[in-house]
Amino acid sequence: MSVIKRYPTLAFIIASTLLFYFIFSPAINILHYFGDDYRYAFGGFFKSCSGDDGYYFMRTIGRPMQAYLDCLNYKFAFTLERMKMLRGLSVVLLGWAVGLFAAWLYRLGLSIWSAFFVSGCLFLVQHLYPDTLAYGATSLPFAILLAIYSYWELDKIHAPWLQHKIHLGWAGVLLLVSMLTYPAMAFFFCTMILTKVLFSPLQNWAKVRSAVMNEMVFFLVVGAIYFAWGYYNMHYHARAPIPESYRLSHPNLNPVEIMKRILLLMNVFDSRWQISPRMSSLWQGWFIAVCIVGGLSCGSLHFFKSDFYRQNKWQALTTLLQIVASASAVFVLGSAFFLVMPNLSLVENRVLFGVITSGLLLAVWGVMQWSYLLPEKMRTGFLVVVVGGCFLIQGRQANIVTLINALSHQQYMQETHAVIAVHINQGGPLQRIHFIIPRSNYPYDRFFMANTALLQLYGQDHYKIAWCSLARGVPGEEKDRQNETIACVNAQPKNTVAVTYSYDAEPFRKTPAMAIVKNHYQEIDPTS
Numbered sequence: 001m002s003v004i005k006r007y008p009t010l011a012f013i014i015a016s017t018l019l020f021y022f023i024f025s026p027a028i029n030i031l032h033y034f035g036d037d038y039r040y041a042f043g044g045f046f047k048s049c050s051g052d053d054g055y056y057f058m059r060t061i062g063r064p065m066q067a068y069l070d071c072l073n074y075k076f077a078f079t080l081e082r083m084k085m086l087r088g089l090s091v092v093l094l095g096w097a098v099g100l101f102a103a104w105l106y107r108l109g110l111s112i113w114s115a116f117f118v119s120g121c122l123f124l125v126q127h128l129y130p131d132t133l134a135y136g137a138t139s140l141p142f143a144i145l146l147a148i149y150s151y152w153e154l155d156k157i158h159a160p161w162l163q164h165k166i167h168l169g170w171a172g173v174l175l176l177v178s179m180l181t182y183p184a185m186a187f188f189f190c191t192m193i194l195t196k197v198l199f200s201p202l203q204n205w206a207k208v209r210s211a212v213m214n215e216m217v218f219f220l221v222v223g224a225i226y227f228a229w230g231y232y233n234m235h236y237h238a239r240a241p242i243p244e245s246y247r248l249s250h251p252n253l254n255p256v257e258i259m260k261r262i263l264l265l266m267n268v269f270d271s272r273w274q275i276s277p278r279m280s281s282l283w284q285g286w287f288i289a290v291c292i293v294g295g296l297s298c299g300s301l302h303f304f305k306s307d308f309y310r311q312n313k314w315q316a317l318t319t320l321l322q323i324v325a326s327a328s329a330v331f332v333l334g335s336a337f338f339l340v341m342p343n344l345s346l347v348e349n350r351v352l353f354g355v356i357t358s359g360l361l362l363a364v365w366g367v368m369q370w371s372y373l374l375p376e377k378m379r380t381g382f383l384v385v386v387v388g389g390c391f392l393i394q395g396r397q398a399n400i401v402t403l404i405n406a407l408s409h410q411q412y413m414q415e416t417h418a419v420i421a422v423h424i425n426q427g428g429p430l431q432r433i434h435f436i437i438p439r440s441n442y443p444y445d446r447f448f449m450a451n452t453a454l455l456q457l458y459g460q461d462h463y464k465i466a467w468c469s470l471a472r473g474v475p476g477e478e479k480d481r482q483n484e485t486i487a488c489v490n491a492q493p494k495n496t497v498a499v500t501y502s503y504d505a506e507p508f509r510k511t512p513a514m515a516i517v518k519n520h521y522q523e524i525d526p527t528s
Helices: 002-006 008-027 034-044 055-061 064-075 080-107 112-123 128-136 141-153 159-180 189-198 202-236 255-266 283-306 307-311 313-334 349-373 376-425 445-458 482-490
Strands: 431-439 464-467 496-503 514-518
Touching: 008 080, 008 112, 008 128, 008 376, 034 064, 034 445, 055 064, 055 202, 064 080, 064 141, 080 112, 080 128, 080 141, 080 189, 112 349, 112 376, 128 141, 128 349, 128 376, 141 159, 141 189, 141 202, 159 202, 189 202, 189 313, 189 349, 283 307, 283 349, 313 349, 349 376, 349 431, 376 431, 376 445, 376 514, 431 445, 445 464, 445 496, 482 496, 482 514
Parallel strands: 431 496, 431 514, 464 496
Antiparallel strands: none
16 A cells, blocks of 8 residues: 555556456457457558548548547558457556546545545446447547546646646647547546545635636637637538538537436436446436435535534535536536537437546545445445445446457357358359348448458458448438449459448349348347
């Protein structure tokens, strides 16, 4: 413990990185691609970034740093073995962020174990780790790391004048780069502000209030700079089609719709609040509600019995109202990305990471208020037991879920590979691969899946591949354009394999030298 107290940040980072690697190591070491990962099979050290399927899209929607990070992944993770290393790196970055946040909570006065378990619980919500691990999405934890470091720099502005300017400048640069990487993750900055509101000593409120106001203004200014640049970039430098949900020119500013979304976020029984994928959202909702509502009751009781309230009731009530107003304002600010999205048709779980972690911090604060019912010596232990138990449950379930997903996608990929291999081994030419998929699936992913199978069967640079079905973003139905599809297939050179698709129970025209893959994802049953 003495080492941790001397070097808390380093100790927390090492401990969290090792533990998170232990939790996710089974899924890391299973050789597989997952969804968008298949596009990395097109990559290579000397390939241009423009060859990455999402490069121009990310630059267009205001995430140039993510585009460059994904380009590095594209240049590196072009084999399954390298994909394993990329996932390992993503988990290291995730563990790094967990350690930094734990060190910050420790600075605010939480015990070593409380800080570690609280940080671990927040980063084991299913709004972050599934995408980070499955896709090797280094951009997600990287954006969070930048937001945390930005806040740390901003927290140093009590330094002398010159250093004050330097810290403020660095904080602005780091937060802006975080937004340029993944803006939804940059809103974890607001979660950091909320920790100061919830866990700072009450007697320091005047100083904390001033700092919180400055931090909120700082975030708004940097956010305004980012969104102004993003609007300009989309309007004048678009290099890819922009889905409606990403258009900065049409933010949701309707007060009625904003209030509906706030009420939606307050419903802890909604599936968006499901922290762990293998537990009932109803039970999780009740747990969060009991922690927060019960904590408010216990906290109020403790407040009205405190010496601070007895000595100066008016000042105490004013302070209480200011804390409630500040916490509410920070929560709304942290939800702003979700609130102003043009529509919610493409809302991924990871977009809500900042909102969910802020809500869980309120639950942790509630548990701390519950502890005031116990003798003083038992309070810290009570928090450690409750939060530590949640961390163990979340860690075990994260281990199981990621392992099942990895095994299922490995089998999914192997079945596709086997069907194509059988056709090739029969000695005939391969001119076309046709996928039959569920209507709920995204068809274009099959292009990358087919390429991965061909890469393993033929080797790199021994084949070419072409997409002959309905292009992305083009309206219409594949079943209604069979003539165009067949013409495209027949027009391909000898060493080029065409890729097409149809939905279940829809007609399609067959051609010679064609491999048909009925491509249905099935999750492996861990009990079998």
